[in-house]
Amino acid sequence: MKDEVQTPEDRAAGLKGMGCSRKRVEDVRFTQGKGNYVDDIKLDGMLFGDFVRSPYAHARVKSINSEEAMKVPGVVAVITAADLEPLGLHWMPTLAGDKQMVLADGKVLFQGQEVAFVVAEDRYAAADAVELVEVEYEELPVIVDPFEALKSDVVLREDTVDENGKATDGAHGPRNHPNHIFTWEAGEEAETNAVIDSAEVVAEETMYYHRTHPCPLETCGSVASMDKVTGKLTLWGTFQAPHAIRTVVSLISGIAEHNIRVISPDIGGGFGNKVGAYSGYVCSVVASIVTGRPVKWIEDRMENLMTTAFARDYWMKGKISATKEGKITGLHCHVTADHGGFDACADPTKFPAGFMNICTGSYDIPTAYLAVDGVYTNKAPGGVSYRCSFRVTEAVYFIERMIEVLAIKLNMDAAELRRINFIKKEQFPYQSALGWEYDSGDYHTAWDKAMKAVDYDGLRAEQAQRVEDFKAGKTRSLMGIGLSFFTEIVGAGPVKNCDILGLGMFDSCEIRIHPTGSAIARLGTISQGQGHATTFSQIIASEIGIPADDITLEEGDTDTAPYGLGTYGSRSTPVAGAATAMAARKIRAKAQMIAAYLLEVHDDDVEFDVDRFVVKGAPERFKTMKEIAFAAYNQAIPGIEPGLEAVSYYDPPNMTYPFGAYVCVMDIDVDTGVPDIRRFYALDDCGTRINPMIIEGQVHGGLTEALAVALGQEIAYDEMGNVKTGTLMDFFLPTAWEVPNYETDYTVTPSPHHPIGAKGVGESPHVGGVPCFSNAVQDAFRAFGLTHTNMPHDHWRIWKTANDLGLHD
Numbered sequence: 001m002k003d004e005v006q007t008p009e010d011r012a013a014g015l016k017g018m019g020c021s022r023k024r025v026e027d028v029r030f031t032q033g034k035g036n037y038v039d040d041i042k043l044d045g046m047l048f049g050d051f052v053r054s055p056y057a058h059a060r061v062k063s064i065n066s067e068e069a070m071k072v073p074g075v076v077a078v079i080t081a082a083d084l085e086p087l088g089l090h091w092m093p094t095l096a097g098d099k100q101m102v103l104a105d106g107k108v109l110f111q112g113q114e115v116a117f118v119v120a121e122d123r124y125a126a127a128d129a130v131e132l133v134e135v136e137y138e139e140l141p142v143i144v145d146p147f148e149a150l151k152s153d154v155v156l157r158e159d160t161v162d163e164n165g166k167a168t169d170g171a172h173g174p175r176n177h178p179n180h181i182f183t184w185e186a187g188e189e190a191e192t193n194a195v196i197d198s199a200e201v202v203a204e205e206t207m208y209y210h211r212t213h214p215c216p217l218e219t220c221g222s223v224a225s226m227d228k229v230t231g232k233l234t235l236w237g238t239f240q241a242p243h244a245i246r247t248v249v250s251l252i253s254g255i256a257e258h259n260i261r262v263i264s265p266d267i268g269g270g271f272g273n274k275v276g277a278y279s280g281y282v283c284s285v286v287a288s289i290v291t292g293r294p295v296k297w298i299e300d301r302m303e304n305l306m307t308t309a310f311a312r313d314y315w316m317k318g319k320i321s322a323t324k325e326g327k328i329t330g331l332h333c334h335v336t337a338d339h340g341g342f343d344a345c346a347d348p349t350k351f352p353a354g355f356m357n358i359c360t361g362s363y364d365i366p367t368a369y370l371a372v373d374g375v376y377t378n379k380a381p382g383g384v385s386y387r388c389s390f391r392v393t394e395a396v397y398f399i400e401r402m403i404e405v406l407a408i409k410l411n412m413d414a415a416e417l418r419r420i421n422f423i424k425k426e427q428f429p430y431q432s433a434l435g436w437e438y439d440s441g442d443y444h445t446a447w448d449k450a451m452k453a454v455d456y457d458g459l460r461a462e463q464a465q466r467v468e469d470f471k472a473g474k475t476r477s478l479m480g481i482g483l484s485f486f487t488e489i490v491g492a493g494p495v496k497n498c499d500i501l502g503l504g505m506f507d508s509c510e511i512r513i514h515p516t517g518s519a520i521a522r523l524g525t526i527s528q529g530q531g532h533a534t535t536f537s538q539i540i541a542s543e544i545g546i547p548a549d550d551i552t553l554e555e556g557d558t559d560t561a562p563y564g565l566g567t568y569g570s571r572s573t574p575v576a577g578a579a580t581a582m583a584a585r586k587i588r589a590k591a592q593m594i595a596a597y598l599l600e601v602h603d604d605d606v607e608f609d610v611d612r613f614v615v616k617g618a619p620e621r622f623k624t625m626k627e628i629a630f631a632a633y634n635q636a637i638p639g640i641e642p643g644l645e646a647v648s649y650y651d652p653p654n655m656t657y658p659f660g661a662y663v664c665v666m667d668i669d670v671d672t673g674v675p676d677i678r679r680f681y682a683l684d685d686c687g688t689r690i691n692p693m694i695i696e697g698q699v700h701g702g703l704t705e706a707l708a709v710a711l712g713q714e715i716a717y718d719e720m721g722n723v724k725t726g727t728l729m730d731f732f733l734p735t736a737w738e739v740p741n742y743e744t745d746y747t748v749t750p751s752p753h754h755p756i757g758a759k760g761v762g763e764s765p766h767v768g769g770v771p772c773f774s775n776a777v778q779d780a781f782r783a784f785g786l787t788h789t790n791m792p793h794d795h796w797r798i799w800k801t802a803n804d805l806g807l808h809d
C-alpha cells in the first residue's frame, strides 16, 4: 500500500487541515454564476411585495387610500398597519428590547419608513401601484441632532411616555427625557474623576464617529411560503442568524416553531446588515399567509441604504490623564448615541451600547469610566456592528484617537506612548478597568515587529524633512504616518452574560461520518462569504484525520442544522469553530474505542496519529479512520452503538481577544485634499490560523471597508431629515482605484481557552483599520497644529482642514 511509505507529514498535508491555504471550495460555484441567492428563488405562483415609504422624516399619517393602487392590473393586496393590527403584527420587537412599527401606525419617524406593503403578480405591477397609494401626511418638527433631541419638547415616541408626557422606563432602565433611550455605565466615575482632576497631564477631545452603512453587494430580502395544507411556513431570507429568526417568527406570529423552516441560502455579504429583523420579512410572511401564495420581497439599493441597519453615529467625549512621562492614569468617556426612530441596535441584550466598554483598548489603564446615553432622533433605526463586534470599532477609534491627542499634549512620539502603556505579556489574562478579562496577548512583540517592518524611525525622519520642504515652499504635499494598535473582543459569548432576546449565545456543530469515511458537518452559523465550508472542514480534517475534501459542510437550514445564534461579531470561529473541534473530538474518542476493539488491545493502548489509530509501540499495527468508519456501520462492536456521529453545543468560557498593529503611510496633496496611500502594513494576531489565505482575504476586505469609512463613506442627513447619501452616486464604495496594496503580516498568540486556540479575524482589520487611516490623515497636519478633525476624511474635508490651518494662504 502506497499509504505505508508516506510519512506522517505527507499524510497530514493530504488532509488539507488547519494551517493549509486550501482554496475556497465555495468559489467553484460562485465564479460560475451557480450561487443560489434569495432573489434566485422562484416558486410557482409567487407574488412580489414592494413598500410605500414615507418621504418625510417626521409626520402624522392622517389617511391611506389604496383604491387607485388596487386598480392596477395584477395587484392582489395593499397591506397597512390597520390590517396588521388585528394580528398583533403592526409592531415588532427589536433586538434591543424596544419595539418598532412594521408599517406606519399613525405616524412616521424617519424618511423611507415603511407605510404600506403592495403585493402583486410581478415586481413591475407592485412598483406601479406603490406610486398610486395616496397617503395624507401632516408634517411634524424634525430632529436629526441627538443633543437637540434631549432638549426638545417634541416627543418623537408617544408610545414611550405616560399620560403626563413623562418618559416611562425603557428596556435598559429609567429614561430622563422622552427622547432619551437609556444610560449605560461601566467603571468607577468618582475614582476616575479624582484621578483625572489631580493628574499631571490631561488631554480632552470630542469626536464624532459618523453614521455609515454596511452596504453589502446583495441587499436584504425574503421569500415566504405558507403551505396551508401542511401548515408549514418556509422562509428564505438574507439572515445572518437563521435560527434566531425562526424563534422570533414563531413568538410573534404564534406559528409553532416546528412548523417554521428558515433557510439562509447563499448570502452576498452581510457585514452586520443582515442581523436584524426588518418589516419586509414580516410583511412577506403575512402576505403569504393572507394570499396562500409565496411572496418575495427584495430591497433596492436606495431602500437598503436609507432604511436598514445603519452603523455608528456615536458622539464620543473623552478625557485621558497621564504622568509627565506618559504613563496613562485614567480614562473618562461619555457617548451620546444616536439610535434613530427605534432602538433596533443589534447587541447582546445586557449590552445596550455593545462592547463599548472595551474602550481602554490595548493599554493598561488603571481607572476608567464610561457612560453611554442612547437617544431617539428622526433617522433610520439600526445600530449594527458593521464589521466590528458590537461597537468595538467605536471603542477602538476612540482610544486610538485619544492616544494621538495625548501624544500631542505630551509632545511625545505616538508609537512610544503606545509602547509604554501596552498591557504586558505577563499580565494576561488581564482584567480591564471596565470589566473584561482579556484572554491572551503579546502586544510588544507585535508592535516591535510592525515598527521594524516599516522602518518607523526612517519614516519619521522623512516626514520631518517633508515638513521642512513644505515650509520652504519646495513641495505642496504632506506626509502622514497613521498608527493603530487594536484589541478586538469577539466570540459572543458566554451564555451567562450574552444573549439575544433571551437566547444564550452558544453555538453548535453536528458531524456525521459516512460508512466509507467521508462526512457531513452542519453548524448553527451561516457564511456570507467568509468561506466556512472551506475552513470548518479543515478543523475536522485535522481533528479526526478525514481529508477536508471529503467533508460536506452545511449551514443555514433550520430543519437540518443544530441550533445556533448565527454569524456576526466574528463569533463563528471562536464559538462554532470550537463546537466543531469538540464534536470532532467526541467522534475521535469513539473511533479510539472501535480501533482498540479491532486491534484487540485496550483503549489506552492505541494513540491517534494524523489519520489513524496506532498501537503504542507497534506502529505497523493500526486502523485508519476510513477503516474505523466502515467498522462502525458494518459490524457489531460489544458495548458500542453503531454509527459514527456527534454533536456539540459549545458555550465558550470567555470571548477571544485578537489584536493587531497597523501602519499607514499617506501623502496628502494640500491643494486638492486628495490622499495617496503609499503603504499599508497590517499585522494581525488571531491566535491559531486555520486558513492563512482566507485570513489574508478577510484582512484585505476589512481594510478596504475601513478605508471606505475613514475616507468618505457616510449616511448624511439634512436638517429636514432627508438622506443625502442614499445612492451609490453619493455613498462612497471604494474601487480598485482607491485601494492600496496591503502588506499583511502576523504573530500567533493562541487563545488559552479555545480548543484549537483560534480567535476571530473577520472584523479585526476594520476595527484596526479605521483609526489607522484616520490617524494618517490627522498626523499629516500635526506639525501645523491640528489635534483632531472628524471623519470621514473625504477630499473636501481634507482640503478644508488644510485651509483652516492656513496652508492655502
Ligand code: PCD
Pocket: 240, 268, 269, 270, 271, 272, 273, 384, 385, 386, 387, 388, 389, 390, 528, 529, 530, 531, 532, 535, 536, 567, 568, 569, 570, 571, 572, 573, 574, 686, 687, 688, 689, 690, 691, 692, 694, 695, 698, 701, 758, 759, 760, 761, 762, 763
Ligand atoms: N484564526 C482564524 C480565524 C478565522 N479564520 C477564518 O476567517 C473567516 C472569518 O472568521 P471569523 O473572524 O470567525 O468571522 P465569522 O464569524 O466567520 O464571520 C463574521 C465576520 O465576517 C467578516 N468577513 C466577511 N467576509 C465576507 N466575504 N463577507 C462578509 O459579509 C463578511 N462579514 C464580515 C463581518 S461583519 Mo459583522 O456581521 O458586522 O458583526 S462579523 C463579520 C472564517 O472563514 C474563518 O474560518 C481562520 O482561518 N483562522
Ligand SMILES: [Cu+]
Pocket: 354, 384, 385, 386, 387, 388, 389, 390, 391, 392, 393, 394
Ligand atoms: Cu460594531
